[in-house]
Amino acid sequence: xVEEKKYIGFDFGAESGRCVVAILNKxxxxxxxxxxxxxxxxxxxxxxxxxxxxxxNEIVTGLMKAGxxxxxxxxxxxxxxxxxxxxxxxxxxxxxxxxxxxxDDRTDNIMxxxxxxxxxEQIYSIAGIQFMQFNTLFQLLxxxxxxxxxxSKATMMLLMPDYLNFLLTGVKSAEYTIASTTSLIDPSxxxxxxxxxxxxxxxxxxxxxxxxSGTRLGTLLSDIANQVGLSAxxxxxxxxxxxxxxxxxxxxxxxxxxxxxxxxxxSLMGVEIKDPILNKDALKYNFTNExxxxxxxxxLKNIIGLWPIQECRRYWKSKGNEYSYQYLTDKASETGNxxxxxxxxxxxFLKAGNMPLKINSFLxxxxxxxxxxxxxxxxIVLESLAFNYKKTLEEIEKITHNKxxxxxxxxxxxxxxxxxxxAADALGIDVIAGPIEGTIVGxxxxxxxxxxxxxxxxxxxKVVRNSFSPKVYKPKNTRYFxxxxxxxxxxxxxx
Numbered sequence: 001x002v003e004e005k006k007y008i009g010f011d012f013g014a015e016s017g018r019c020v021v022a023i024l025n026k027x028x029x030x031x032x033x034x035x036x037x038x039x040x041x042x043x044x045x046x047x048x049x050x051x052x053x054x055x056x057n058e059i060v061t062g063l064m065k066a067g068x069x070x071x072x073x074x075x076x077x078x079x080x081x082x083x084x085x086x087x088x089x090x091x092x093x094x095x096x097x098x099x100x101x102x103x104d105d106r107t108d109n110i111m112x113x114x115x116x117x118x119x120x121e122q123i124y125s126i127a128g129i130q131f132m133q134f135n136t137l138f139q140l141l142x143x144x145x146x147x148x149x150x151x152s153k154a155t156m157m158l159l160m161p162d163y164l165n166f167l168l169t170g171v172k173s174a175e176y177t178i179a180s181t182t183s184l185i186d187p188s189x190x191x192x193x194x195x196x197x198x199x200x201x202x203x204x205x206x207x208x209x210x211x212x213s214g215t216r217l218g219t220l221l222s223d224i225a226n227q228v229g230l231s232a233x234x235x236x237x238x239x240x241x242x243x244x245x246x247x248x249x250x251x252x253x254x255x256x257x258x259x260x261x262x263x264x265x266x267s268l269m270g271v272e273i274k275d276p277i278l279n280k281d282a283l284k285y286n287f288t289n290e291x292x293x294x295x296x297x298x299x300l301k302n303i304i305g306l307w308p309i310q311e312c313r314r315y316w317k318s319k320g321n322e323y324s325y326q327y328l329t330d331k332a333s334e335t336g337n338x339x340x341x342x343x344x345x346x347x348x349f350l351k352a353g354n355m356p357l358k359i360n361s362f363l364x365x366x367x368x369x370x371x372x373x374x375x376x377x378x379x380i381v382l383e384s385l386a387f388n389y390k391k392t393l394e395e396i397e398k399i400t401h402n403k404x405x406x407x408x409x410x411x412x413x414x415x416x417x418x419x420x421x422x423a424a425d426a427l428g429i430d431v432i433a434g435p436i437e438g439t440i441v442g443x444x445x446x447x448x449x450x451x452x453x454x455x456x457x458x459x460x461x462k463v464v465r466n467s468f469s470p471k472v473y474k475p476k477n478t479r480y481f482x483x484x485x486x487x488x489x490x491x492x493x494x495x
Contacts, residue, residue, distance in 0.1 A: 005075045005453045008066050009443040010059060011243060012039055012081040012160070013412075014265040015310065017055070019062025020437070021070050022444040024453055029444065029467040031437055034069055035062040041101050048101035050085065050160070056167055063228040073231045076447045077168065077220065078239030079161045080246045080439060083181030083290075084136045087163040088143075088154040088206070096150055099160065102134035103351060106142040114141055118199050121283065126193050128278045128289035129183040130302055136182035140202055157206040161241035169218035169236045174208040177298075178241035180291035185210075187276040187289045187297060213240040213293045214450035239446040240293050244268045244300070247410050249293050249442030249457065250435055252464040257405040259396060260300075261423070261431075262438065263413025265307045267385065269392045270300020277399060285395040293446055294457050299400070303388050304344040306413050308381045311355035316374070323374065329418050331375030332382055337480055340368045340376075341384040343492035366491040386422035387488045390481060393427055406430045408470075410438025417473075424473040426481040434470030441468075 004025045011018055019035040040054035059079075066074070088096040100106065111133050114123070120131065129135060136159070143151045158166055159178045166172050179185050179192075184202075186193040192207050211217075215238040225232040240246040247262040251272075262268040276289035276297050290298045309328065316323055342349070342362045349358060356377055360370045363380075371377045389407075397403055406429055414420055414433040424431040435441050445460040454460050 005448070005451070006070055006073070007444050007447045008063065008074050008077045009239070009440045009447070010062060010077075010079045010164075011246070011440045011443060012055070012079070013243065013439075014082055014307075015039060017058060018440065019059070019066060020440045020444075021066050021074075022440070024444070024448055024463070027463050027466050029441065029463055031440065032070070034065040037061075046097070047106055048104040049098040050101055052087065052095060052098055052163070056164065059164065059168070060224070060228060063224070063230060067229045072229060074234050075451045075453065076235045076237045078237045078443050078447045079164045079168075080239055080241055080243045080443045081160040081164070081178070083159070083178060083242050083244070084134055084139065086136060086139070086157050086159045088151065089156050089158065089163075090153050091155045096154060099163075100139060102139075104134075106146060107133045107138045110138045110142050110145075113145075114138060114200070118196065123183065123196065124283045125278055126186055126196055127183045128187055128276050128282065129181070129185075130286050130288035132302060137184050137196070137200070141200060144201070151203070154203070154206050156208060158208060159241070161239075162208065165217055165236055165238060165241075168220060168224065170221055171217045172208045173211045173215070173217060173238060175215070175238040175241040176210055176212050177245035177291040177293070179210060180289075181242055185291070187291070190291065190295070211238050212295075213238060213245065213291075213446050216450065235451070237447045237450045239443045242290065243439045245290065245292055245298060246440070246442035246446065247438040248272060248298055249445045249460065250410050250438040250464055251408045252432075252434070252461055252468065252470065253408055254461065254465065257402060259393060259404045259407050261389070261407055261409040263305060263409050263411045263416075263419070265305055265310060267303040267305035267389070267413065268300050269303060269389060269396070269407075270298055271396055271400060271402075271404070273297050273299050273400070279399070281399045285399065287395070287399065293442075299396070301392050301395070303385070303392065304349055305385065306416070306419075308344070308349055308355050308359070309378060311352060312359075312374075312377060312381075314352075315354050315356060325416070328374060328378045329416055331373075332378035333418050335373075335375040335379045338376065338379045338383050339484070340371070340380050341387060341488050341492055342380060344384055344388055368491060382416070382419050382422055384492065385419065386426040387481065387485070387492070389423050390426040390485070391493075404429065406432060409433045410435060412436060420471075420473045421476065424475045425477040428475050428478045430475075431473040432470045433473060435464065435468040
């Protein structure tokens, strides 16, 4: 392993983004956050959108701050973002419109229309992706239905990290991990599922060439380099563009039989495998086969994570009560076991709005006692999430025929220690929490391997273990979750 190397990583989440300078010195990684910012979005008469100009301006600011503090030369730059959303550009490489936000209403009820063209079973047998209405396939179908003239002007569709990489380098590509979130990838060959593209009548020409994580795309454009004061020869690496793929790279596992949890706005629980699983059970339980680094598959399920709590906090703030996340968690701890839960898969919880009201509406509809204080509301969400973890892990074990011995949790959500303990209690296994900045650690890891500073993923995970000290949560109250499982299923999964 080589001496000190410096990298720049950008990680964009649903709520916020960050620019981090990482210093790799032999087998130790140091992170330096130089810029944090909101992930800019807005709503107008056409729908909910990401403000790409504002987002890219944050990248420019981050690069400038990185250079001011750490000098003009870095080994590489990498970007990761959330999945499914995309930019459409025309023949002049100009943006046709700001990308839609995955929570936009235009995909409501679009899945059933899609299944009338190609059956649900056939789509899954090819793409193997969890069915969610905001998947890129369904967004494109909504575009074709609602605004066909605009889509016809597009010469390229670039998913969010690919579009940001294009702005940095001028190179158009489709990094595999982010492309795999579209429902338009065949994981058996790691290329576009042309059969589905043709069946749905999506223009073939808009799809960029697939590249694997760790591909060197090019160097920083000279005008950007001059603007931010960095060397123009800095490579831009197609890191694991999907934030969850980057997060999994950061998992400090050193043995087998582990599962991962990327904890944040979304909770993504799964296992790292070599080949996709496209059987009836995987379809029945709605699992996804997304791309991972070094030709792996992330066999996982998307679970609404801390989003309801974020929305509760946003609502209470609008009413003049600005509670910290720690305060809300403390209040939830004080309430003790709730005995009331919500179905996080209910469509009402996907969208923004008065989340406390939505939670109480569900409780009323399922003949459960209402939540009359903030501690109750937060505890109900956290326990519901823990029950979802329990169900998901059981499904993973059934489908893979493998008993999971421990759960590695990474990402900002692991700062919620109550959730970590509830997860350990619900699962009945140790939860190893860390690193908190898992996504950016994985992003940097792909860059380090791509630039030959680290040999491979196994060696990178040694670096992670050497650099961060995870906290272990051991099961303490498994009985509560075991005894209430049937009741939870009755109110939250009556099918």
